[in-house]
Amino acid sequence: MTRQQPDLTFSDFQQLIRTMYLRKDVARGVEGTFMWFMEEVGELAAALRDGSHAERAEEFADVLAWLTTIANVVNVDLGEAVRRKYGDGCPGCGQFECRCADSGKP
Amino acid sequence: MTRQQPDLTFSDFQQLIRTMYLRKDVARGVEGTFMWFMEEVGELAAALRDGSHAERAEEFADVLAWLTTIANVVNVDLGEAVRRKYGDGCPGCGQFECRCADSGKP
Numbered sequence: 132m133t134r135q136q137p138d139l140t141f142s143d144f145q146q147l148i149r150t151m152y153l154r155k156d157v158a159r160g161v162e163g164t165f166m167w168f169m170e171e172v173g174e175l176a177a178a179l180r181d182g183s184h185a186e187r188a189e190e191f192a193d194v195l196a197w198l199t200t201i202a203n204v205v206n207v208d209l210g211e212a213v214r215r216k217y218g219d220g221c222p223g224c225g226q227f228e229c230r231c232a233d234s235g236k237p
Numbered sequence: 238m239t240r241q242q243p244d245l246t247f248s249d250f251q252q253l254i255r256t257m258y259l260r261k262d263v264a265r266g267v268e269g270t271f272m273w274f275m276e277e278v279g280e281l282a283a284a285l286r287d288g289s290h291a292e293r294a295e296e297f298a299d300v301l302a303w304l305t306t307i308a309n310v311v312n313v314d315l316g317e318a319v320r321r322k323y324g325d326g327c328p329g330c331g332q333f334e335c336r337c338a339d340s341g342k343p
Contacts, residue, residue: 139316140244144323151327151335158339161285172278179267179311188313191304192322195315198300205285207294209301210245216298217250221257229257233264 141210148199156200164204168197247316254305262306270310274303 156164175190182190202209216222221229262270281296288296308315322328327335 136320138246138248139320140246141250142244144247144319147323147333150333151323155335155339165282165285169278172275176271179271179307184311184313187311188318189322191308191313191315192318194304195319196323198297198304201285202297205290205293207290207297209297212294212298213250213301214242214245216295217253217257217302227253227256229261233261 141213142208144195145199145203145209148196149203152200153203156204161201161204164197164201168194168201171197247319248314250301251305251309251315254302255309258306259309262310267307267310270303270307274300274307277303 171190171193175187175194178187178190199209202212219225220227221231223229223231277296277299281293281300284293284296305315308318325331326333327337329335329337
């Protein structure tokens with residue numbers, strides 16, 4: 132029997148990570164926290180190169196957690212930030228299916 | 238007048254990015270997409286060092302978008318991944334407010 136869980140929101144996750152780690156992360160500061168984030172980015176790169184699906188999923192989760200904890204330290208609301216940047220379509224061409232030139236950034 | 242918007246879910250954002258960029262990202266492949274992701278990580282580092290709040294928010298959004306697009310290419314569900322890793326408490330100590338030793342990873 133599978134219990135259906137509601138879709139996780141950015142706001143819920145950011146609050147979860149805030150409760151879990153904010154005290155430590157504020158004490159450590161942005162620079163030290165960023166170095167932990169980069170270590171996880173490296174582990175994600177390794178998992179993308181030759182990890183299993185489960186290992187990749189775990190590394191994505193860790194990168195997201197460390198990114199979120201940095202956002203907490205500097206008071207950035209991630210859900211609001213992505214909605215503002217991407218909620219009205221591609222920032223380059225304004226379309227919901229990007230039509231920027233393939234040579235361009237996105 | 239402000240229209241209240243529902244909290245953005247990981248699932249909604251991952252679908253938005255899938256619609257916007259998947260065709261290009263699959264064509265570019267994981268390696269090329271990862272390099273764009275790293276460029277955005279560098280821009281985030283710069284914004285954390287001396288950017289405004291708005292600039293920081295924009296760079297967090299870009300890092301999230303590129304991370305999400307890599308997840309799309311390798312079929313990782315980000316909401317499920319973070320729920321599995323962090324939904325039952327800190328992966329280190331199992332507590333919702335982390336009590337791992339300060340010298341430890343989190």
